[in-house]
Amino acid sequence: MLHEKVPNLAKYVEPDRVRKEVYADPDVFQLEMERIHERVWIYCGHESQVRKPGDFYTVQIGRQPMVMVRGQDRKVNVLYNRCPHRGAMICGDRHGNTGEFFRCSYHAWTFNHDGSLKNIPMMQSGYEGTRWGRDNPDCNMKRAARVASYRGFVFASLAADGPTLEEFLGPGKIAFDDICDRSPEGEVEVVPNCFRMIQNSNWKIFLENQLDALHPSVTHQSTGRAARDVELEIEKRTGKAPLSYHMLSAFATVTIDKWDNFQTLNYPNGHCILTGYMGLRPKDPDTLEYERVLAKAYGEKRKEEILTTNIHHVLLYPGLSVQSPLQQLRAVRPLGVDKTLTEIWHFRLKGAPEPIYRRALAYYNLVNSPATMINADDLENFWKCQQGLGSDGGDWVSFHRHYGRDLQKGDMIETAPGMGTSEAPMRNQMKAWAELMAKA
């Protein structure tokens, strides 16, 4: 049994430090796929990725190749991407439209969009008298045990039991409320482009980095400084630099001492919110026009509530990082103990003026594209971490910063004032990890 290969599991996580095996042991990886990713709610995609019946997108959940597909009944299904006959994958493309049914490329078995068997060639002559046929549910494409959607964002769980999606997300669902509420129509639609980047490091290293408030001014110094130089030069020349330069220069101008003024809010199941820092509410004509549109849709009071929602990142453990004010998200797909795929999407706020989209697009291109000047240095650090963690140079990863000084408020852990760089998010993620891993 797999868990017998990891006999010291219970000793791997302490409140303030974690054993290196958690990141570097392939057996631990297999066990966490079994007990975490293939059980909890995992983000599959946005409903607008599959608008028409037959539209599909393939997605990896843990080790399982899945396919998200829109049915004739408009319902979004999530199925194992596998033919019950000989096990061939049904959808070989990453996305597309499968027409009125799925058809296996090997022996032409066909399936409805809900996975139910449609037809087998020679159904009568070939299978009569066998235990294989329409009445046998094993002849269907297997469905994800549970599928649920919150404000258009589709999740699946491969375990029949467990908390509902909303219970699981808890206060973390503000990520989706925030992104949707910023649209005057209360909805977003995906921009059909997915930037995909491979990180040669364990999936948890990425998640821990997302809310590591101390790293930007160190890791991203070079890009922040370069952008600041050019920003100042443009300001001198024209009076005002585009906001996109600020998005990059903030990595350097917000110095380490200032990062402690931010705050993380840490919730059960490993979720976490990092409060905002970019000051994305300038007083330019575009923003003012957008604010007028929002006020018209929601009223002045509600508009203020929406625009003062103080979020930079919401991390939804174990595989999603949402930047709601910039309308983007990064989904994390673990490929191996030292290999992780990130899938990066961005969204349009339905009904919002075009310049608001352009702002999100600038961030998407500059920070999240495969030519990013930001992630380049993150990936370098992640790789270095993975190399070091595989060594015998030490046994533990330290999460001690501001340990013991966080504020417990009910089941939420809040960083104390002036201690925003507390490693509370990492401690909180590892607490969730240990709880999930302990369940056989």
Next chain:
Amino acid sequence: MATKKKAPVKQPPRRTANKAPAKSTRKGKAPARKKTVAAPMLLRAPAAHHHDPMHELYHEVSQFLYRQSELLDDQRWQDWIDLFTEDGIYWMPADPGDTTWEGVPSIFAEDKNLMTVRMKRVLHPDAWSQKPMWGTSHVIGNVVILPRDPRTGDVVVRSRFHMMELRRDSTRHFAGTYVHHLVRTPNGLKVRLQRTDMVNGQAAFDYVLQVWV
């Protein structure tokens, strides 16, 4: 024929914007890069074609493309940026079907200001991901002159590239198509738009692109 800048023969130190850097690694200096210094005579069209303007143009733009890619391989970032017009754009579409970078995602969509950010970043001593040994080699071919841009009169030229990159111990290959929109200026040809379509731009990126391809 535009006069071409001669590449400096001497190797200046690394991390200067305009000059070819000598590459160094933790273990010591890598061998100095050999400079390709084109002899002036090679810039002239052979006598037999001396009065064939199409051939001269072909020769001129081919030389331009070769030299531009060498600036990347020699890490002469400022010289590379200077080949663009003031409103010049370097564009790598996210989707091969895109016809503009305005309002759609792109892998690169950089004007000279953003190019300068990228240059300053890679020259910064704390550009961590660029500290390991790193180098590229471009090969440009299949140069085809297309009909001029009817709006601007720009010379439009399509070519194919193959680029090998070494970073630390990993080799990566990128290949695809360039379409250059070139403007004739008193200082020679300049790039108004360079569209770069990488044939493997649609695949997942193992690591990211650091500079222009």
